[in-house]
Amino acid sequence: MGDGAGPRSDGKSKSFFAQNPSALIFIAFLAAFTLIVTLLSEAYGVGFLSTSFVKTLGKTLCLCLVALAMDLIWGYAGILSLGHMAFFALGGYMIGMWLMYARTEEIVVQALAQGGLPATPEEVSQGIATQIFGVVGSSDLPAIWAFAHSLPLQLLLALAVPGVLALVFGWLAFRSRVTGVYLSILTQAMTLALALYLFQNDSGLRGNNGLSGLQNLPGLGDASQDLVSVWFLWASALALGLGYLALAWVVSGKFGSVIRAIRDDEARVRFLGYAVETYKLFVFTLTAVIAALAGVLYYPQAGIINPAELAPIASIYLAVWVAIGGRGRLYGAVIGAAFVSLLSSLFTSGRLPDIPLGPVALNWVDWWLVILGLAFVAVTLLAPKGIGGLFDRFQHIRPPDRKGAALGPNDGALQEQEARE
Amino acid sequence: MSALLEVSGVSVTFDGFRAINNLSFSIGPAELRAIIGPNGAGKTTFMDIVTGKTRPDAGRVTFGERSISLLGMNEARIAREGIGRKFQRPTVFEDQTVEDNLILALKANRSPWAVLFWRPKAADMDRVQALAEEVGLGDQLHRKSGELSHGQKQWLEIAMLLAQEPRLLLVDEPAAGMTPAEREQTTALLVSLAKTRAVVVVEHDMEFIRRLNCRVTVLHEGSVLAEGSLDHVTRDPQVIAVYLGRG
Numbered sequence: 001m002g003d004g005a006g007p008r009s010d011g012k013s014k015s016f017f018a019q020n021p022s023a024l025i026f027i028a029f030l031a032a033f034t035l036i037v038t039l040l041s042e043a044y045g046v047g048f049l050s051t052s053f054v055k056t057l058g059k060t061l062c063l064c065l066v067a068l069a070m071d072l073i074w075g076y077a078g079i080l081s082l083g084h085m086a087f088f089a090l091g092g093y094m095i096g097m098w099l100m101y102a103r104t105e106e107i108v109v110q111a112l113a114q115g116g117l118p119a120t121p122e123e124v125s126q127g128i129a130t131q132i133f134g135v136v137g138s139s140d141l142p143a144i145w146a147f148a149h150s151l152p153l154q155l156l157l158a159l160a161v162p163g164v165l166a167l168v169f170g171w172l173a174f175r176s177r178v179t180g181v182y183l184s185i186l187t188q189a190m191t192l193a194l195a196l197y198l199f200q201n202d203s204g205l206r207g208n209n210g211l212s213g214l215q216n217l218p219g220l221g222d223a224s225q226d227l228v229s230v231w232f233l234w235a236s237a238l239a240l241g242l243g244y245l246a247l248a249w250v251v252s253g254k255f256g257s258v259i260r261a262i263r264d265d266e267a268r269v270r271f272l273g274y275a276v277e278t279y280k281l282f283v284f285t286l287t288a289v290i291a292a293l294a295g296v297l298y299y300p301q302a303g304i305i306n307p308a309e310l311a312p313i314a315s316i317y318l319a320v321w322v323a324i325g326g327r328g329r330l331y332g333a334v335i336g337a338a339f340v341s342l343l344s345s346l347f348t349s350g351r352l353p354d355i356p357l358g359p360v361a362l363n364w365v366d367w368w369l370v371i372l373g374l375a376f377v378a379v380t381l382l383a384p385k386g387i388g389g390l391f392d393r394f395q396h397i398r399p400p401d402r403k404g405a406a407l408g409p410n411d412g413a414l415q416e417q418e419a420r421e
Numbered sequence: 422m423s424a425l426l427e428v429s430g431v432s433v434t435f436d437g438f439r440a441i442n443n444l445s446f447s448i449g450p451a452e453l454r455a456i457i458g459p460n461g462a463g464k465t466t467f468m469d470i471v472t473g474k475t476r477p478d479a480g481r482v483t484f485g486e487r488s489i490s491l492l493g494m495n496e497a498r499i500a501r502e503g504i505g506r507k508f509q510r511p512t513v514f515e516d517q518t519v520e521d522n523l524i525l526a527l528k529a530n531r532s533p534w535a536v537l538f539w540r541p542k543a544a545d546m547d548r549v550q551a552l553a554e555e556v557g558l559g560d561q562l563h564r565k566s567g568e569l570s571h572g573q574k575q576w577l578e579i580a581m582l583l584a585q586e587p588r589l590l591l592v593d594e595p596a597a598g599m600t601p602a603e604r605e606q607t608t609a610l611l612v613s614l615a616k617t618r619a620v621v622v623v624e625h626d627m628e629f630i631r632r633l634n635c636r637v638t639v640l641h642e643g644s645v646l647a648e649g650s651l652d653h654v655t656r657d658p659q660v661i662a663v664y665l666g667r668g
């Protein structure tokens with residue numbers, strides 16, 4: 001398990017699952033989880049879990065998927081992107097446009113039909129525009145809504161827009177060999193710029209109102225949210241499962257070896273003949289598209305999206321989840337995202353009672369961020385492998401620790417101290 | 422015999438300091454060459470120029486039969502043209518196994534798509550096994566290379582260079598950190614490699630150079646001070662003055 005690079009047999013290639021036992025275990029867990037939640041749901045089971053909690057679980061699966069993408073770009077390729085939640089939110093916006101348009105269209109057509117005469121297409125589109133853009137004092141459909149009537153086109157855009165943005169941004173950044181903390185700052189600046197742009201009323205995406213009512217699926221009549229929540233849970237679980245398998249396949253082969261090598265010593269990789277910048281661009285764009293896919297599934301469950309979702313802090317949270325779960329191993333990212341985001345929704349729900357501490361009270365909503373921050377610092381300093389590192393304990397994998405002794409049996413061997421210089 | 426690598430009139434300035442000054446150098450397709458010179462003479466910088474890490478301010482660097490210019494190319498492109506480089510300190514990917522390191526270096530299509538779909542064939546794994554055995558790591562394939570001794574890392578890096586099948590090999594101070602026995606093995610290997618390709622060795626150690634038994638180029642303050650057999654250059658009064666005289 002460890003790095004996902006299982007031992008390769010000499011000559012014979014083992015099956016994918018023999019090489020990646022963690023993938024099999026993960027899929028089994030995910031399937032069991034989905035089944036149990038379904039059986040406990042209101043729609044298909046005993047009704048033990050409320051529909052809103054099923055939605056929370058479905059959203060959590062989407063966060064796990066974007067955490068997988070973050071792990072690939074950061075944990076494996078060593079690029080600390082602080083922009084991947086922007087790609088996630090962009091995907092959400094793109095699918096939100098179709099959801100809002102198609103749903104509004106249904107309402108407008110219904111309303112016009114009550115007038116007796118069949119409505120003309122102009123009347124319908126005018127009605128939709130007024131409905132959607134009334135809040136920002138406009139009654140025209142902006143040009144970027146040109147494809148909002150079509151689910152396939154808008155789905156395509158949901159992946160293509162973040163993908164192309166990542167491609168262009170990454171090309172500019174990697175080409176000039178921006179690395180390390182400067183690259184992180186650059187990705188954060190991109191996120192911030194995008195958020196500020198979307199906050200404007202004339203951005204064409206309803207400014208700070210964002211898009212809402214996304215939980216209502218057009219064309220399904222009035223399928224209850226009880227049902228819809230479980231459907232989205234299934235879709236999210238499927239996407240997470242497929243995403244996990246795909247990424248496990250990517251990192252277990254030579255490609256994974258190259259990107260980990262880039263993380264550890266990119267100059268050396270160049271001298272081996274690999275175009276490091278092209279690899280970075282490849283991974284950056286691929287993970288942006290995965291993040292967008294996660295966003296496409298997340299926002300119909302959240303029901304609303306607004307520019308605050310693109311705030312740089314969201315991407316920082318993403319990095320924190322992956323760090324706490326354990327970088328450089330896929331299941332670590334999933335565990336981190338699930339664990340921290342579920343805890344986070346518990347602590348910020350306001351349902352936990354305050355703890356009185358003499359003159360002040362410990363209010364969980366206020367203090368959760370502080371606790372999370374401390375946990376992050378503690379993990380970084382004390383357990384850099386995160387929660388995932390616990391699994392190494394079980395398997396007795398230990399890093400070489402020679403307590404400063406010579407690095408090998410040879411007389412010419414360096415001391416550990418020397419080698420670290 | 423036409424040259425494989427031809428460097429002519431190259432100069433590099435770092436913040437006003439001329440590290441390489443009108444340097445010319447050439448090497449044939451199957452030749453062993455040693456480069457010596459005091460610290461700061463520009464030996465590593467010379468390798469940086471040939472491998473594309475440093476852009477010269479002036480001069481030409483051409484490679485191969487068709488004498489293509491290396492100057493517009495990036496490091497990866499130059500490596501793919503067939504120039505391999507071994508660094509002063511062993512640089513292997515410590516977090517990965519010996520086998521992974523060798524597979525990374527194995528000559529193959531380097532484009533991301535090709536690499537994504539690459540899966541080891543029996544021939545590849547045989548080659549990896551053979552390379553590992555050649556440098557005495559045949560039974561270490563599944564160990565993380567970070568666990569190897571310093572000397573073993575040097576050998577792994579050499580095996581990685583062989584896996585690349587370069588036409589020109591640049592080796593920076595290979596003997597550093599090696600035992601006398603390992604040094605002897607290294608010289609033998611370098612000599613045999615140079616039968617089929619060009620090998621440039623930078624080294625301080627005179628005994629090591631003597632055993633290589635090849636033409637020597639003496640660098641000083643960024644240009645060639647003398648060139649010829651070791652005996653020839655060690656008799657050169659200029660060389661004695663700037664280098665050997667100081668011990």
Ligand SMILES: Nc1ncnc2c1ncn2[C@@H]1O[C@H](COP(=O)(O)OP(=O)(O)O)[C@@H](O)[C@H]1O
Pocket residue numbers: 435436440458459460461462463464465466467
């Ligand atoms: N990137 C750099 N920036 C500034 N000075 C450099 C750089 N690289 C090398 N130098 C200088 O150029 C000279 C030659 O260095 P180098 O090629 O490393 O010498 P050596 O022959 O010992 O390998 C030295 O004086 C060194 O300080």
Ligand SMILES: [Mg+2]
Pocket residue numbers: 464465509
């Ligand atoms: Mg040097």
